Amino acid sequence: MTINHHPSDETLLRLATGALGAGPALVIRVHLEGCSVCRERLTRFEAVGGTIIDEMRLAPLAADLFGRTMERLESMPSTLVTEPGPRKQPDLGIELPHAMRHCEIGPWRWLGPGFKWSKVKIAGSPHAKVMMLKGKAGLYLPAHGHTGMEFMQILSGSLSDERSQYFPGDLDEADDEVNHRPVVGEKSDCVCLAALEGDTRLHGFLGRLLRPIVGF
């Protein structure tokens, strides 16, 4: 599996220091399961995490903290952590990542023509905005913009939008500059795990349909 899209340094730093919300953290951990490159990057962030937290306690986040952290990381030797493999969850008809083993995952529910969703509940974080989305091959997802970050990990199939194409193992971070309309690849249905920070503004008919069902 070739992975072309990875979480940003800032996201991995936030994960390492506990500053990333439970929903995005779950999506990133799913990515890490399949991406040795990012596991190694995270290990290095975690190694300096204690120092960063100490600095954050002492003073408001310094403007150059991120740059200084990156300098430290570049001077450190690398180590690799092996993550356990995925577990079979036959009720949804797909193999779920090991990182989701403690989640309560709802059944597929109809969201629109060719489009289903499943609520993902994280133990101890009932308000995390996390879901799995399943779209039929060739389907256009509703056009939407963001007031926060959207994290999306492809589990099966493929997606593309105005910026790029995304295959299993890829992680997409869309910030508030992105206003996109993803389309599912022609060859097979696509299943992805998505988490949101802030609000997502959904446009159009399907957007209005989705908002009350999903709760944002």
Ligand SMILES: [Zn+2]
């Ligand atoms: Zn990666």
